[in-house]
Amino acid sequence: MSDGKKSRGPRGVVTINAELCKGCGFCIEFCPSGVLAFSDTFNDKGYHTPQAVRPEACTGCDLCGAYCPDFAIFGMLKEKVVA
Amino acid sequence: MSRVNPVNQYLRMDRMPHIWCSGCGLGTTVNCFIRAIENCGYPREQISIVSGIGCTGRVAGYLKLDSFHTTHGRPIPFATGLKLANPKLKVVVISGDGDLFAIGGNHFIHAARRNMDLTVVCVNNFTYGMTGGQLTPTTPIDAISSTSPYGNFEEPFNLPFLAESAGAVYVARWTTYHVKQAARSIREAIQKNGLSFVEIISPCPTLYGRRNKLGDGLAMMKAFKENSAIVNGADTREVGLDFKGKIVCGKFIDREKPSFLDMYHTTMAERFGPFYEPYEGVQ
Amino acid sequence: MKADPKGVLTGAHFLDGDHACCEGALSAGCRFVAGYPITPSTEVVERIAARFPSVGGMFIQMEDEIASSIAIQGAVWGGAKAMTVTSGPGLSLMMEHVGLAAMLETPCVFVDVQRSGPSTGLPTMPAQGDMMQARWGSHGDYEIIALCPNSPQECYDLTIAAFNLAEEYRVPVMLMMDECVGHMTEKVIIPKAEDIEVTPRRYTTQKPGKYLPYQAGRSEIPLMVKAGDGYLFHVTGLTHDERGYPAMNAEAHDRCVRRLVEKIRNNARRIIRLEETDTADAEVVVVSYGITSRVAGKAIQMARADGLKVGHLRLITAWPFPEKRLRTLASHVKAFVLPELNFGQMFLELQRVIEGKSSCYPVPHAGGTVHEPEAIYQRILYAARHSRLKDKKEVAR
Incomplete structure (x- = not known):
């Protein structure tokens, strides 16, 4: 990983489907860039869901997606989203 | 939200949300499996998934593949028949520790012995989650379960050692913390000829973690992170698991041996000569 | 085919x-x-x-x-x-x-x-x-x-x-x-x-996406698919709906199980095979199956030599049980005799379906060998002597 990339703004986009989330916190804990935190709001099932508090730090690595047991979150490279 | 999770195409989204608890590692394992089959080189139509009964038994029902939810302990013999009827299929068994190693233990060792062309993924959460958290053959000594309320005193199975001894050609263990490695191992296991085995240590916060004061799913995941050590090629005799002890992860065994179907072809071609009709499945 | x-x-x-x-x-x-x-x-x-x-x-x-x-x-x-x-x-x-x-x-x-x-x-x-x-x-x-x-x-x-x-x-x-x-x-x-007539597997002609594994239609029997054909289907031993998905409620269970039962019961007539000999004017009918039917054959010969009107009904299909045929026979037959190498299994079924309209006698045997024809013969004699027609002579045709 090169150092220069950090300064070029967000490379990735994180997407959250709050309705599937069961609030386990795996994505928040294991996001290598510290993008996520629990939000204050609840989803319909009463779980606190994650929100992107530092979206600009997202690298689109999708580790959140790999960890999420509920298929409720995923990261993607920005260029892929546009394409 | 118009952006769609790429894993959704492999899931039966009409069945979501799934039944697994918050902090359960089964969804994470499914994620690893999907990432494995995306890059395994086989089209999805050719991959069949077979599960037994229990929380892990529900995996088959959530994957959008040809998927079979069979009986308790019996996914391996079902998978054996499926594979032999159509050897072009890649047949993966995903089931739990109780299903595969208590009631189904005999089927596992025989599938490994005959080196049946199957991949077996065991999600080991040390308990029967679906029925309320009872003792399984992998529950560590001293761990509490609903049927070992004073602490387990039975020696648990060391699954990688069992798999190696019985004849598996590929043996790996990861925890649900090791998502990338687990995905890679499942992929390698699928690509392997013969019986390949991947153990995934997974949190059951509701029925194992809570009873043993291990915290919620996240706390259990953190413990996996802190207590695990990656030792590829480790001697499987040394990788048994203790309650709250070190979890040795890695790819332990990767060896070549003719599979059941290889041996069948060789033997019959030798015996029957030109009269052998090369077996290509029954269709 | x-x-x-x-x-x-x-x-x-x-x-x-x-x-x-x-x-x-x-x-x-x-x-x-x-x-x-x-x-x-x-x-x-x-x-x-x-x-x-x-x-x-x-x-x-x-x-x-x-x-x-x-x-x-x-x-x-x-x-x-x-x-x-x-x-x-x-x-x-x-x-x-x-x-x-x-x-x-x-x-x-x-x-x-x-x-x-x-x-x-x-x-x-x-x-x-x-x-x-x-x-x-x-x-x-x-x-x-x-x-x-x-x-x-x-x-x-x-x-x-x-x-x-x-x-x-x-x-x-x-x-x-x-x-x-x-x-x-x-x-x-x-x-x-x-x-040799062989029934091929009946596969769906529907496209993946349209196909539902347990959509039965009027025939009550859904069409199949097999793994590897791109249907990405699911089947489960749990109670399921037409999609093959688990359906955990009493209504779905009734639908699921009712069809499993009815597809056979409603087609019993087409499934059942029997072999009948001299049942039309028989006073006693021996019901038998498997090896016992051959021993019974000998016993029936012996009884006929005595001048008794004995018929033979051999169950080629044991399940579904030929309820209708036996009920019809019960309307004009004095007694049934059912020898079998057990202490009365199909006999229970026979007793159930004839609803007391005729007498019926088992010839139980624990197995280990077949019956002595004599034992079945004696039972036929006993049945012929001790059973009455219970006011149904007119009913018989």
């Missing part, structure tokens, strides 16, 4: 019932067999193991009967016609997967060469003690079909029939042989392949 000539050993043979059953399976297009050795059924799989490699079939000896009985179902969902072969103790272990086959509607054949039980019993000697287990052995409500050959020729013929019925109704079909029929050697005629 006609049989694939590759597996058909056309000609006249001198075969025992076990070997004839193997040839029947080959003629029917069976190309996958999983089994576990058990006396007196082992000769079936021994011959299969020898015959299969040259006809493109796959035999595997599994680690036990539980594994065998589900391996065949994996094979069926992979596209094969499949069977397993066992005897009583093995059938007990297979019950789990008789239930699975009923629930998933997996067409497959279970061959049971019956020996004396309970438990290990008399492994090398005959019995007919598995008849109720074949019908009711797995938990829950379901229907199966069971056939009872009484000769090696019928072992051949009914094995083909078993596969055909399994495909037609998508049920497990039981071939209820017994040690005598299995080990008896007689002439067996195997016809030309073009003279």
